[in-house]
Amino acid sequence: xxxxxxxxxxxxxxxxxxxxxxxxxxxxxxxxxxxxxxxxxxxxxxxxxxxxxxxxxxxxxxxxxxxxxxxxxxxxxxxxxxxxxxxxxxxxxxxxxxxxxxxxxxxxxxxxxxxxxxxxxxxxx
Numbered sequence: 190x191x192x193x194x195x196x197x198x199x200x201x202x203x204x205x206x207x208x209x210x211x212x213x214x215x216x217x218x219x220x221x222x223x224x225x226x227x228x229x230x231x232x233x234x235x236x237x238x239x240x241x242x243x244x245x246x247x248x249x250x251x252x253x254x255x256x257x258x259x260x261x262x263x264x265x266x267x268x269x270x271x272x273x274x275x276x277x278x279x280x281x282x283x284x285x286x287x288x289x290x291x292x293x294x295x296x297x298x299x300x301x302x303x304x305x306x307x308x309x310x311x312x313x314x
Contacts, residue, residue: 210248210249210252210306210311212303212306212307214245215245215248215249215299215303216300216303218238218241218242218245218296218299219242219245219296219299219300219303221238222238222242222292222293222295222296223293223296223297223300225238225289225292227285227286227289230289232285232288235285235288235289235292236288238292239279239288239291239292239295242292242295242296242299243273243295245299246269246272246273246295246298246299246302247273249269249299249302249303249306250266250269250270250273250302252306252311254266254302254305254306254309255309261305262305265298265301265302265305268298269298269302272291272294272295272298278291279291
């Protein structure tokens with residue numbers, strides 16, 4: 190299920206904890222998002238990709254990445270939670286270029302958390 194840009198995630202944090210992080214799927218989604226171009230992407234494509242990235246980011250945030258022990262990881266968490274705040278997300282009235290920028294920032298943040306996840310030796314559950 191794709192979560193809309195301005196919608197709250199439909200899975201609880203407890204449910205996210207039980208879902209496996211599929212590193213390859215997250216990486217493919219991040220790579221596809223970063224490869225998109227504003228001049229050749231529709232708003233629907235941007236919104237769909239944004240929904241996937243929000244889901245991936247939420248799953249990564251639910252993982253124990255030892256943020257309490259590492260300031261760099263804490264900084265990642267702060268940036269991600271700031272970005273995921275519903276009041277900061279694009280709306281239907283937001284111009285496409287701002288939505289595109291938001292999507293790219295989600296991809297960059299997901300890529301950063303995925304890197305931490307992999308460096309800490311996590312593998313698919």
